[in-house]
Amino acid sequence: MKIVISGGGTGGHIYPAIAIANKIKENNSSAEILFIGTREGLESDVVPQAGFKMEYITISYLKRKLSFHNVKTGFKLMKGLWEARRILRVFKPDIVIGTGGFVCGPVLYAATRMGLKTMIHEQNVFPGLTNRILSRYVDRILLSFEDAKKYFKYDNKIIVTGNPIRDDFTRVTEAEAKAIYRSEGNKALVLIVGGSGGSSKLNNAVLSILENTNNFDFQLLWATGKNHYSRVIEAIQNKNILNNHKIIPYINNMPHAIKACDLIVCSAGAITIAEVTAAAKPSILIPKAHTAENHQEYNAEALDKIGAAVMIKENELSAETLLNHINNILNNKKLLESMKKASFTSAKIDAVEQIYREILKLIN
Numbered sequence: 429m430k431i432v433i434s435g436g437g438t439g440g441h442i443y444p445a446i447a448i449a450n451k452i453k454e455n456n457s458s459a460e461i462l463f464i465g466t467r468e469g470l471e472s473d474v475v476p477q478a479g480f481k482m483e484y485i486t487i488s489y490l491k492r493k494l495s496f497h498n499v500k501t502g503f504k505l506m507k508g509l510w511e512a513r514r515i516l517r518v519f520k521p522d523i524v525i526g527t528g529g530f531v532c533g534p535v536l537y538a539a540t541r542m543g544l545k546t547m548i549h550e551q552n553v554f555p556g557l558t559n560r561i562l563s564r565y566v567d568r569i570l571l572s573f574e575d576a577k578k579y580f581k582y583d584n585k586i587i588v589t590g591n592p593i594r595d596d597f598t599r600v601t602e603a604e605a606k607a608i609y610r611s612e613g614n615k616a617l618v619l620i621v622g623g624s625g626g627s628s629k630l631n632n633a634v635l636s637i638l639e640n641t642n643n644f645d646f647q648l649l650w651a652t653g654k655n656h657y658s659r660v661i662e663a664i665q666n667k668n669i670l671n672n673h674k675i676i677p678y679i680n681n682m683p684h685a686i687k688a689c690d691l692i693v694c695s696a697g698a699i700t701i702a703e704v705t706a707a708a709k710p711s712i713l714i715p716k717a718h719t720a721e722n723h724q725e726y727n728a729e730a731l732d733k734i735g736a737a738v739m740i741k742e743n744e745l746s747a748e749t750l751l752n753h754i755n756n757i758l759n760n761k762k763l764l765e766s767m768k769k770a771s772f773t774s775a776k777i778d779a780v781e782q783i784y785r786e787i788l789k790l791i792n
């Protein structure tokens with residue numbers, strides 16, 4: 429079995445691709461899997477680290493207004509299409525799977541023109557531009573939410589599977605995870621993460637808490653985002669903070685980090701939410717504003733409504749509000765437990781299994 433998977437740009441498109449690839453390998457150890465991405469995207473770090481082979485193509489994003497940038501993008505797109513065709517012709521896959529991001533465009537389009545079996549997966553209720561365009565040409569459209577159906581015209585190709593997450597989120601035990609991440613005795617651990625790229629609004633609120641509050645009953649594991657890290661570290665005046673909390677640019681083993689902590693403060697990307705709920709963790713969700721159709725707020729509201737999370741909108745976020753919510757949840761065992769339960773009830777942990785079955789059906 430030979431499979432090409434393409435998805436890139438941000439973690440929200442890459443980790444679902446890795447989850448699918450791991451599932452295929454687990455069930456079929458002789459399967460050959462090749463990723464196609466870009467050198468600039470996060471995938472160029474994350475995919476080889478996860479142990480998969482990767483080929484690169486040229487691609488650029490479109491600006492939503494007329495500009496010379498879009499002329500250059502047009503040329504890059506032609507080059508990317510040509511490169512994708514060449515890779516697919518040599519590798520000869522049985523199926524080509526796209527998990528979103530601009531890189532999927534040329535790869536999946538080239539695959540459809542070559543008559544290969546094709547499938548795309550959409551993580552959000554409001555689908556990304558690349559998937560909306562590709563939906564016309566591919567054989568299967570896998571969705572994570574029923575509500576996303578209304579954005580696609582091709583009902584006969586649609587299957588709702590949920591969001592695939594790496595199986596470590598259910599496999600790793602809390603004891604294993606705590607052995608890696610807990611250092612300060614019985615202090616509660618709070619994970620802070622603003623999605624795969626980090627969030628400056630969230631980082632600023634956390635900086636302000638650390639600089640202005642003396643007594644902490646909890647310890648932070650804070651992934652600032654790679655592009656925010658040096659600014660955050662430079663902004664910390666009281667260097668003791670660096671000894672008392674773990675502040676890093678990026679977390680490579682997120683399943684362990686999520687499992688080890690008592691509470692998660694994060695943005696409301698679809699994959700982060702799928703992971704947090706699968707691990708049955710309570711969360712404070714700060715949806716990033718200005719995402720397409722405000723989809724992060726929609727994600728956060730759903731969990732807030734069932735008591736699994738507390739939502740703080742970006743424009744209402746302050747150090748004081750955030751600290752009050754953290755303390756309120758950590759100091760109330762009953763609330764903590766009920767949030768954990770509610771979190772797990774909204775988890776869909778068999779999504780990757782369903783996707784694997786759909787791959788087999790399409791190939792055979």
Ligand SMILES: CC(=O)N[C@H]1[C@@H](OP(=O)(O)OP(=O)(O)OC[C@H]2O[C@@H](n3ccc(=O)[nH]c3=O)[C@H](O)[C@@H]2O)O[C@H](CO)[C@@H](O)[C@@H]1O
Pocket residue numbers: 438439440441443528551552621622623624625651677678679680681682695696697698699700701703716719720723724
């Ligand atoms: C601003 C924006 O439009 N963001 C979108 C993007 O977010 P983003 O790329 O941030 O995606 P998510 O929050 O859904 O997922 C982030 C992924 O990166 C991983 N991770 C993150 C930080 C870290 O230090 N280590 C690590 O491994 C997480 O475990 C998770 O697997 O894609 C998501 C899925 O299409 C969308 O729902 C988000 O709205």
